[in-house]
Amino acid sequence: MEQSVRVKLDAYKELVRKIKSYYESLALMYWDLRTGAPRKGAEVRAASIGVLSTEMFKLQISSEMEEYLQFLMQPDVFHTLSEIDQKSLKESKRQFDLSKKIPPAKYQEYTELTTYAETVWEEAKEKADFAMFEPYLKKIVDMLQEFIEFWGIKGTRYDTLLDMYEPGITVEKLDQVFGRLRDRLVPLIEKVQKASYVPEAGFLNQTFPKQQQDEFGRFILREMGYDFEAGRLDETVHPFETTINSGDVRVTTHYYENDVASALFSTLHEGGHALYEQNVSKELSATPLGEGTSMGIHESQSRTWENMIGRSRSFWKRYFTDLQKHFPEQLNGITVDQFYEGINKSENSLIRIESDELTYNLHIIIRYEIEKMLFNENLSVHDLPKVWNEKYEQYLGISPSHDGEGVLQDVHWAGGSFGYFPSYALGNMYGAQIMNTLRKEITDFESLLEKGELHPIKEWLTDKIYRHGKMLTPSEIIMQVTGEELNPDYLADYLEEKYTEIYKL
Incomplete structure (x- = not known):
């Protein structure tokens, strides 16, 4: 490699490291804000996050970054670089092209708005008061509509937002796969609702002290392979995983003393995200490639550990006795089969994160x-509660009694994460398709679960998915692992088989 190329490449990498240092500081500040920082300091904290975010933003679109990208991406230079350096530059160029279109002052305003809006949302949710949150949400939507103009419309305005979380996904594709999935699931849900056999789940809603729930959650995280020397578990209002750096990947959960399943499965879910981040190849950690490739693939891992592993009968054949030791009175006389059926009971519910596998996608x-x-259709933010309630009545036959269990239940919109939600259903579909391949390649999969030998499963997922970070796109991963493009039938097949057996259809 020529000396001039080496000098520019080293300077580019140093700039990337500086950007990542800002990111690490911001991630830590955000984690603190969501895990117990005093509410009265939230507005000032939001302003500080806005300032630091804008400084990071300016580095991403700086003349230095532009210079390095122009020089290093010249064809005669680019082809002399390693594959990691090439893909790192492509990712930096993608971020540069998007960010360059947004005025820094506008970016800072938006960051401060969304950071503080999350704190307002927490209080509004507690009070079930949408009017309190509405002006913040309206401004977020208005600013995103403005940003879409800066970024450029991809097919439809909403396509532009979808592409931020799942590169290459469009409304046209989602309408197709969601339509196929809905056509398979709605009749199955109707059969389940009419089934003469209904599992008992009342034993899940006794009093389960928080301390014992926390202890068991930590035990399960260790069993999964989560490294507590490179992470921690804390409590928050809405569970999340955050990556401070490759050696500091944190998870959160929320405990309800009258529901042992809620924190347990949110811990498994966030633990799945964390396993991905903890096992990205270390050679990618100082690059823009050192994280999960997309939210859809990320959700495939969280939903796999939460549901396809964590809600399986084989998993609980190993771990139910451990749960009973933590709650001997509450689970006295309950069999593993009763527990398995109880945690998989299907019923139309108002709360997404507490819904069962079958109805979740709705x-x-x-x-x-x-x-x-x-x-795409100019729905007013003011009308969101009304439309939300109508959709729940249409799809699930139930309607919220207040906005706290309705339109205010998720934090995502407060943070500006429009286009994110489809990632969960995509993750379920990716996960079922990947699991189909895993079962073929790890032929003793069920036996491993029954013995609590989860390491081979984690290592298979690391080899096929985790280690690659952003080196592979979502479509490359699903094709490389399964040999075909996204196919919703794997998820529908899995759910049909599982719920037909549970409900004795």
Whole structure:
């Protein structure tokens, strides 16, 4: 490599490291804000996050970054670089092209708005007061509509937002796969609702002290392979995983003393995200490639560990006795089969994160349709509660009694994450398709679960998915792992088989 190329490449990498240092500081500040920082300091904290975010933003679109990208991406230079350096530059160029179109002052205003809006949302949710949150949400939507103009419309306005979370995904593709999935699931849900056999789940709603829930959650995270020397578990209002750096990947959960399943499965879910981040190849950690490739693939891992592993009978054949040791009175006389059926009981519910595997995707389709209406059909933010309630009545036959269990239940919109929700259903579909391949290649999969030998499963996922970070696109991963493009039938097949057996259809 020529000396001039080496000098420019080293300077580019140093700039990337500086950007990542800002990111690490911001991630830590955000984590603190969501895990117990005093509410009265939230507005000032939001302003500080806005300032630091804008400084990071300016580095991403700086003349230095532009110079390095122009020089290093010249064809005669680019082809002399390693594959990691090439893909790192492409990712930096993608971020540069998007960010360059947004005025820094506008970016800072938006960052401060969304950071503080999340704190307002927490209080509004507690009070079930949409009017309190509405002006913040309206401004977020208005600013995103403005940003879409800066970024350029991809097919539809909403396509532009979808592409931020799942590169290459469009309304046209989602309408197709969601339509196929909905056509398979709605008749199955109707059969389940009419089934003469209904699992008992009341034992899940006794009093389960928070401390024991926390202890068991930590035990399960360790069993999964989560490294507590490179992470921690804390409590928050709405569970999340955040990556500070490759050696500091944190998870959060929320405990309900009258529901042992809620925190347990949110911990498994966030633990799945964390396993991905903790096992990205270390050679990618100082590059823009050192994280999960997309939210859809990320959600495939969180939903796999939460549901396809964590809600399986084989998993609980190993771990139910451990849960009973933590709650001997509450689970006295309950068999592993009763527990398995109880945690998989299907019933139409108002709360997405507490819904069962079968109906969960309808919660996502509702949000997807509402987001499309907001950005493609000019739905008013003021009308969101009304439309939300109508959609729940239409799809699930139930309607919220207040906005806290309705339109205010998720934090995502407060943070400006429009286009994110479809990732959950995509993750379910990716996960089922990947799991189909995993079962073929790890032929003793069920036996491993029954013995609590989860390491081979984690290592297979690391080899096929985690280690690659952003070196592979979502479509490259699904093709490389399964040999075909996204196919919703794997998820429908899995759910049909599982719920036919549970409900004795």
